[in-house]
Every structure is written in structure tokens, then in C-alpha cells.
Amino acid sequence: MGENHRIRFEPVDLEIEVQEQETILDAAFRQGVSLMHGCREGQCSACKSFLLDGDIQMDRYSTFALADYESEEGYVLLCKSHAYSDCEIELINFDEDELRNAVPLQNLRTRIHRLTNLTGDIVALELELLEPTRYEFRPGQYSDLLIPGTEEHRSFSMATTPTEQGRVQFLIKCYPGGRFSGLLTNELRVGDELSLRGPYGAFTLKKDSERDIVCVGGGAGMAPILALLRHLTEIGSTRRVHFYYGARTAADLFLLPEIAELGRRLVDFVFVPVLSEQTDPDWAALGVVEGDTGLVTEVVDRRESDLAAAEVYVCGPPPMVEAAMATVEAKGAARERIYFDKFTTTVPPN
Known part of the structure; x- marks a missing residue:
């Protein structure tokens, strides 16, 4: 067992205790502190902060998340940082209202209730909670699923809401x-048990906000956005919502009837599916009011004029997320009101 150290965060006047063998981000989770985070794998940069004082060493991470010159200047990724002295850290991205209001981490035993092929490569996995039978989380967050027979896990966003x-x-x-x-696709079956841990992530609706919402998704990035839409209908929200979803062809679109129904239950909702490899889709046959073709980020650029007052939620593969963030920032979206999840894979060597 290593020593314990104190971590002081600025400019929020908050302290936690961290053990040398745990990351600073994990120590914060353990103590109910909701630091900004994304992948927890050193690839997305959501938890990037600045070391003001102290001794920190980092596990391997992607230089796409933290460039070498940034590390040399003193920037760190909290999901990969171990403290070997008391430290003072300046948070770059944080939500002061939620910082001290983390949902506690939970370990759950579950059983596969249903497996549904939605497209050629996207599967809906529905789990029944066995122990405990209630899971506390916020719509838009994600969980770790343990790979059976190993200590490894993979992280996936939840499409459901706590209700x-x-x-x-x-x-x-x-x-x-x-x-x-x-x-x-070839091993797990209905009835098999899986272990789950969570929740994680800050891809959540902000308390008491009435700002317009713009969502940009691709692939399985549909999941947390669908959770947000389901939650908005549950609370009877009157917020304006625009949802752009990028796919290759019409065969890669899914859950269109549910999205249409959710849209009917919202006051001001626009859904625009965007196909990058099909130029002549039959939108009417798909039950889509309006769609577009090209890259989803190009369509957002064409259709949105001013996002200065909006909250933006972006989820999908890293190239799409990076392009979307650049697009919405160019449209005036404030960086602190852009919430994103990058669906990353394994960490490349640093």
C-alpha cells in the first residue's frame, strides 16, 4: 500500500485524499466528487487539468488527448494521474454546481434479458438488474461491463433513464x-449474467437550464442522446431540441419510429438523419420528415446559424466528435456548454 496524499483543486476550493495506487479521478469518484471526465482511458482529454504544485506520474495515455508539449508545460490527465505528494491542481473543465453532487458508484449483478440486432453492426443489449434491483444514474451516463471470466471491462453509454x-x-x-x-454475436445469450459498475460521465442535462439543445450523434452515439430525449419527454420539457444523426446509408438508421414518437411529445423538436454514402434516400418510406446527405458536421454547419445560447451534446467516434466540436464552436457555442463522449477503443502506446 502506498501513502495517502491531499489534492487541492483550484479555483473551486475543494480537497480530496488520494492513495498512490489509485488515480486522482478514481479517488474523486470514491469521495463523491464529480470531476469532469469522459473515457477514463487517457484518450479524450475531458479530464485534462494543470498541475500547479506537487509530484504526479501518469500511466500511459494517448498523445491525441495530451500532447507531449502540454505534458512538459504541466498539463495532466486526471484519469491517468497518480499523486506521490500533496498536490495543487487547477481544473480546466468543471461544473461547480455538480462538482460535489456525484452519483455514487455502484456494483450490480445483471442478467441478459434481450439481445436485438438493430442494424448490421449495432446490437441493443437489455439487462435485467438482479442485485441490487435499482440503479441510480443520470440520463446520458455510461457504465462499465465486465468481460466474463476476466478482470477487463468495456464502457458503454446507457440508452435508458432511471425511471x-x-x-x-x-x-x-x-x-x-x-x-x-x-x-x-457469437457467445453471450439471453439468461447469461453480467457484472456492471457505474455510473460515469458528464454527458447529462444541466439542472434548471432552459437553453436550446443541439445533439450531434453517429453510430452507437445514439445511446446517450436517446436517454436525454427519453428523459426530456418524461419531465415534460418545453426546450427546443435539434438532433442530427450521421450514418452511412439508410440501412444504418434505427429506432426511427421511437424517435418520431419522442419528437411528437416534445414541444419543438427537429430530427435530421444524415447519410454520408447515399445520395437519394426515400425519406418518406423511412417515415422521416426531413433528412439530408453528406457529412453530419457539414449539415450542422449549413442548418445552424448561431449556437451562442445553446447547449450542445456530441457523441460518436472520435473523428466525428472532433469535427463536430470545431463546427459548433465556430457557430458560437461556448466550450463550457459543449458536452461530448468519444467512443474510443484501446489505448495506443504513449
């Missing part, structure tokens, strides 16, 4: 040779 008692749903993109997703 759907006893069940939780994930929309998972299956990759050839995927360590977990590959099991969905």
Missing part, C-alpha cells in the same frame, strides 16, 4: 474481434 426500473439498455456497435462486442 425504467429493473432494466438498463445499451446500444453497442460490434467490431470484428471486439473484446466485448464480439461476444454479443
Whole structure:
């Protein structure tokens, strides 16, 4: 066992205790502190902060998340940082209202209730909660699913909301040779048990906000956005919502009837599916009021004029997320009101 050290965060006047063998981010989770985070794998940069004083060493991470010159200047990724002295850290991204209001981490035993192929490579995994039978989380957050027979896990966003008692749903993109997703196509069956830990993530609706919402998704990035839409209908929200979803062809679109129904229950909702590899889709046959073609970020650029007053939620593969963030920032969206999840894979060597 290593020593314990104190971490002081600025400019929020908050302290936690950290053990040398745990990351600073994990120590914060343990003590109910909701630091900004994303992938927890050193790839997305959401937890990037600045070391003002102290001794920190980092596990391996992607230089796409933290460039070498940034590390040399003193920037650190809290999800990969171990403290070897008392430290003072300046938070770059934080929500002061939620900082001290983290949902406690929970370990759950679950059983596969349903497996549904939604497209050629996206599967809906629905789990029944066995112990405990209630899971506390915020719509838009994600969970770790343990790979059976190992200590490894993979992280997936939940498409459900906490009101759907006893069940939780994930929309998972299956990759050839995927360590977990590959099991969905050839090994896991209804009735099999899985262990779950969570919740994680800050891809959540902000308390008491009435700002317009713009969502940009791609692939399995549908999951947390669907959770937000389901939650908005549950609370009777009157907020204006625009949802842009990028896919390759019409065959890659899914859950269109539910999205249409959710839209009818919202006061001001626009859904625009965008196809990058099909130029002549029959939108009417798909039940879509309006759609577009090209890259989803190009369509957002064409259709949105001013996002200075909006909250933006972006979820999907890293290239799409990076392009979307650049697009919405150019449209005036404030960086602190852009919430994103990058669906990353394994960490490359640093």
C-alpha cells in the first residue's frame, strides 16, 4: 500500500485524499466528487487539468488527448494521474454546481434479458438488474461491463433513464474481434449474467437550464442522446431540441419510429438523419420528415446559424466528435456548454 496524499483543486476550493495506487479521478469518484471526465482511458482529454504544485506520474495515455508539449508545460490527465505528494491542481473543465453532487458508484449483478440486432453492426443489449434491483444514474451516463471470466471491462453509454426500473439498455456497435462486442454475436445469450459498475460521465442535462439543445450523434452515439430525449419527454420539457444523426446509408438508421414518437411529445423538436454514402434516400418510406446527405458536421454547419445560447451534446467516434466540436464552436457555442463522449477503443502506446 502506498501513502495517502491531499489534492487541492483550484479555483473551486475543494480537497480530496488520494492513495498512490489509485488515480486522482478514481479517488474523486470514491469521495463523491464529480470531476469532469469522459473515457477514463487517457484518450479524450475531458479530464485534462494543470498541475500547479506537487509530484504526479501518469500511466500511459494517448498523445491525441495530451500532447507531449502540454505534458512538459504541466498539463495532466486526471484519469491517468497518480499523486506521490500533496498536490495543487487547477481544473480546466468543471461544473461547480455538480462538482460535489456525484452519483455514487455502484456494483450490480445483471442478467441478459434481450439481445436485438438493430442494424448490421449495432446490437441493443437489455439487462435485467438482479442485485441490487435499482440503479441510480443520470440520463446520458455510461457504465462499465465486465468481460466474463476476466478482470477487463468495456464502457458503454446507457440508452435508458432511471425511471425504467429493473432494466438498463445499451446500444453497442460490434467490431470484428471486439473484446466485448464480439461476444454479443457469437457467445453471450439471453439468461447469461453480467457484472456492471457505474455510473460515469458528464454527458447529462444541466439542472434548471432552459437553453436550446443541439445533439450531434453517429453510430452507437445514439445511446446517450436517446436517454436525454427519453428523459426530456418524461419531465415534460418545453426546450427546443435539434438532433442530427450521421450514418452511412439508410440501412444504418434505427429506432426511427421511437424517435418520431419522442419528437411528437416534445414541444419543438427537429430530427435530421444524415447519410454520408447515399445520395437519394426515400425519406418518406423511412417515415422521416426531413433528412439530408453528406457529412453530419457539414449539415450542422449549413442548418445552424448561431449556437451562442445553446447547449450542445456530441457523441460518436472520435473523428466525428472532433469535427463536430470545431463546427459548433465556430457557430458560437461556448466550450463550457459543449458536452461530448468519444467512443474510443484501446489505448495506443504513449
